[in-house]
Amino acid sequence: MIAANTGRMVKVEILRQDTKGGNSYWQKFQVPYRHGMNVISILMEIQKNPVTENGENTTPVTWDMNCLEEVCGACSMVINGRPRQSCSTLVDQLTEPIKLEPMKTFPVIRDLQVDRERMFNALKKVKAWVPIDGTYDLGEGPRMPEGKRQWAYELSKCMTCGVCMEACPNVSEKASFIGPAPLSQVRLFNTHPTGAMIKDERLNAIMGDGGLANCGNSQNCVAACPKGIPLTTSIASLNRATTVQMFRNFFGSDHYVD
């Protein structure tokens, strides 16, 4: 496709970092505007022609991307101060200069690329799956009421993109808070009829160091979530479930999962 050359240039400022733990610095670029451009297409233009606004040659900017349709979460970055996906953020909707920064709540690998490993570790910690050992056919599981399935589907839209983690003032290197996304997954898998069979294990997993109680109710997560997941409702619901679990643990109840 031949892009119509409108002559218009898009001003971009990018917070760059060459190495893990290295110093960060701003660099300015200008890229030719095309109709319907998203932030990724800007980064691709810079990759084709890595020259700054002042005409200095530089290294191409590094970023992560995968699906390009806002379902994988890989291309999340801070765009004009707000964490969001660079694939679904259109240039026409942004004020210039467009400022791109990595989500610094995670360790920065290089430029706009971050290491979201802590989120995947958190999913392992809370057992965000439906446990079946697969040694023999267990048959069909219990049925889920349709109404419940519909709202659980909303929670299942989480793509572990890290936007809620970046928005949360309690998630940072100085605090151990697990963050909103993995907590909401606890609610999702505790709702699933088969997943609920280890409900108590998931609740206990979020009742330790850096768990659920570290939420400070700023409610930024729900405002920032690109998928509109009711994260704060999930957290409040888990607060109730862990209140009950806390008393069960304390008094040694044998009602583990009912």
Add this chain to the structure above:
Amino acid sequence: MSKDREFLWRRLHSLLGIIPVGLFLTMHLLINFTATGGAENYNAATANMEKIPFLILVEWIVIYIPLMFHAFYGVYIAFTATPNTGRFSTYRNWMYSLQRFTGVFLVIFIAWHIFQTRIQKALGTEVDYDMMANIVSNPFMLGFYIVGIISATFHLSNGLWAFLVSWGITQSPQSQKIATYVTNIIFVILSVVGVAAILAFV
């Protein structure tokens, strides 16, 4: 403090903020309010409190120990936060930052307030209307006290909202919104009572 007990410490912090610290603050402001009825009225009300048996024990168990835990653990919570109201200027995010800001300020204010009143009492000064009237005769002190009182009523009413969420009482966005209205009304009422009381000493 063991980190794997963090859940219990946080829940205890939330609970103690309401019971007994929040209840104590409400009682305290109500008793102060008797000063609007004159010095004698206030002196009679405080003299009544002195009649509580085992008063020193009650003070430690109901006030000092819970208050100190809430204050010192709260300072830890406040300093592990990274406020970002610049990027997310929503109402709740402002409440989040203000809760931490007022909390740290209250540690300073209450430490000073205890030094100026309770510790002076332990050193032999009589606690009565004249003592407070003396303190707030200094306009700077009066301002400091008014800011302190409003910080305390804000921290309590917003803390009550957070308590309702943290214990899973208000779950849905609608219930949390209603709780916001109710706790805001509590904030206004307690502030009016508290500020009217301090102004009665001027």
